[in-house]
Ligand SMILES: Nc1ncnc2c1ncn2[C@@H]1O[C@H](COP(=O)(O)OP(=O)(O)O)[C@@H](O)[C@H]1O
Ligand SMILES: CC(C)(COP(=O)(O)O)[C@@H](O)C(=O)NCCC(=O)O
């Protein structure tokens with residue numbers, strides 16, 4: 054451990070960088086890309102970097118924090134008080150950040166040092182956007198590092214960067230990294246058998262013991278019994294270095310990937326001696342060996358009387374890969390057997406997410422254990438040690454983070470998946486130039502979404518990999534890790550009936566044809582979206598460049614997913630829709646549908662009074678039906694649906710709204726209205742009290758929220774139910790955002806007393822609020838409030854919502870989820886603890902057929918009474 058510097062003018066309690074997340078609270082500026090977080094107990098500067106310098110590769114994990122952006126308005130403060138959300142003290146530093154994963158070849162350590170230097174990672178401050186840097190490196194500054202290179206290169210780090218290396222034990226780090234990943238990262242572990250990848254849900258309470266096999270240059274086998282409780286029980290020197298080393302010698306390959314790629318086209322029978330070769334083409338069935346099983350790797354070479362040049366590098370590479378993978382699988386099984394372990398997790402960069410390697414290891418484990426033991430792989434395969442080193446920064450609390458506090462996003466931009474192409478890119482303009490270079494070169498990034506079938510390896514990993522597959526991706530594209538956004542204040546929505554089994558996505562696009570179909574929808578929508586996005590930024594030359602770059606980056610990501618849909622975990626439709634929004638933000642499009650939203654809000658507010666008069670002239674029963682009809686009809690204003698966008702050319706907003714309402718024919722495709730009505734209005738025998746608090750998850754701007762959801766909210770308020778409008782924190786298509794709602798409500802309040810009074814009571818109307826703070830609250834008045842949901846997507850994953858929403862949910866007994874994204878693509882099958890109404894118009898033919906066996910423009914009104 055480094056000793057604290059006595060000469061340092063700034064007194065530090067320890068030389069160790071500390072990131073203390075205890076007592077973290079959200080600062081509530083969701084207008085920013087990520088919510089900002091107050092770390093009340095964070096005082097020291099933090100280092101953001103850790104390394105695992107191995108025999109072959111250097112793995113780097115670094116944390117980039119966000120700039121201080123403390124904006125907190127009066128409305129939010131009052132809301133937080135009302136909901137009991139911890140109010141942060143603004144004198145503390147504010148932090149939100151991301152974890153990045155990058156690797157370099159160890160022989161290219163100088164590139165790695167340049168990278169660290171250019172990003173100033175060793176100074177603990179500047180991130181990829183160039184925010185905030187500490188200008189000097191303290192004498193006692195250190196970086197945590199593990200792996201042999203932590204010893205070997207310590208002097209070089211001091212010399213080149215002026216920082217010391219604090220060495221962390223490699224085994225310790227591997228175990229800490231694996232435990233963290235298995236605990237906190239969704240879809241981290243998966244099985245891979247006969248070309249099929251399946252993610253495994255790990256039960257936190259049933260994780261230990263397991264065998265961890267790290268296949269780096271060499272192989273370590275570690276029996277893990279708990280956090281920090283482990284024993285290295287075995288290992289083998291026949292590992293990744295052996296494959297690469299021997300392969301290089303025998304094939305003259307220049308890179309590891311080239312060698313791996315060769316194996317895809319190989320036929321191992323030319324080199325390997327099979328049982329059939331020995332038994333004259335027959336099986337040795339008595340001991341269960343079929344003729345095609347390998348009896349001796351490379352054994353056929355003895356009899357061939359051939360020179361090395363006579364063998365194809367493809368065959369050699371495959372035989373070698375198979376020999377080493379199988380051997381590791383077999384030794385792992387034997388060690389699992391020794392200790393009675395059923396689960397074996399394989400990590401290390403030898404695996405490289407390569408299907409044949411994983412199939413072979415899985416086969417060996419399965420075959421020898423007779424199906425008793427299971428081989429599992431990790432998406433962050435090579436980063437276990439580096440992550441473990443990162444977590445060894447004392448007290449930074451990362452190991453306490455849970456899955457819901459980490460949002461994994463697709464890696465964007467030039468180093469999709471981690472590898473750096475040329476010098477690292479500092480800012481957006483460099484990123485755009487990089488995209489433009491790609492355009493000029495016409496490289497793979499421009500290729501249309503490939504529609505070829507997925508690569509599988511065929512039978513049990515023994516036969517040659519199928520030649521159907523395309524080429525292996527260059528190194529960067531196959532690192533199956535995204536950027537981890539650290540948001541310690543995200544919470545699991547408290548009203549989920551069973552958070553453990555909750556799955557947000559209704560449709561998973563793991564099926565190839567399903568994915569192809571949705572990617573086509575997204576590709577077709579792209580030109581229109583780019584037009585809107587560019588126009589939203591004034592149509593300037595800069596906006597056009599960003600628009601082009603966005604289109605290329607998004608297309609590249611789609612192409613990547615088409616080739617490997619499960620690259621970043623189980624892929625749902627919601628992930629695709631969110632990816633598009635994230636990508637827009639990456640190219641700094643603030644709000645692509647800004648103008649459209651404004652126009653539709655104005656048009657809808659102009660007819661709100663007439664609608665309210667019409668509603669008020671009805672009796673209670675027909676009013677409720679008209680209100681629900683109104684929500685469904687107004688949900689037609691969805692700029693994310695191709696069919697609807699075509700429709701908008703055919704009339705004005707109000708004409709379309711009227712037409713849509715006229716078409717509302719009951720029974721709807723899913724029609725639980727009568728049950729809902731009974732709950733609301735009671736039957737002859739039974740009347741129930743009104744709900745106490747309703748959470749209305751609103752969807753689109755304009756008619757959808759103003760003519761659909763607000764009148765419904767008003768009805769609830771009238772009945773004495775408190776209403777919380779739940780809206781997005783960040784823009785997504787034409788969805789209304791939480792920060793836009795107060796203004797809309799204020800406008801609506803001009804036309805309606807009920808809304809005005811409720812909004813005043815809920816602290817939504819700023820002017821009125823000043824009076825209300827002094828005036829005693831009228832107990833009978835139900836309030837209208839707005840909370841943000843913590844996301845910026847047309848869909849919502851209720852495992853990760855804002856603390857505001859979680860707080861608001863605690864007193865709620867009615868949930869209304871509105872729109873296709875929130876109620877159909879996600880949450881259609883979700884069950885809640887309280888009464889739930891799911892309302893949406895289906896604006897896509899395929900979804901209509903698949904989900905409700907119906908047609909486009911059908912409506913869904915699903916009501917489920919609370920589970921308890
Ligand atoms: N781009 C690459 N360059 C070299 N080796 C690679 C590469 N990608 C994967 N590998 C494989 O990964 C192994 C290194 O795995 P890793 O987990 O990083 O171990 P180490 O810590 O020993 O470097 C190499 O021996 C090789 O088999
Ligand atoms: C993005 C959406 C989920 C938004 O729907 P909403 O939640 O606004 O009802 C929806 O427009 C959608 O699924 N669009 C893609 C399919 C299509 O273009 O038909």
Ligand SMILES: [Mn+2]
Pocket residue numbers: 691752753786787788847872874
């Ligand atoms: Mn929407």
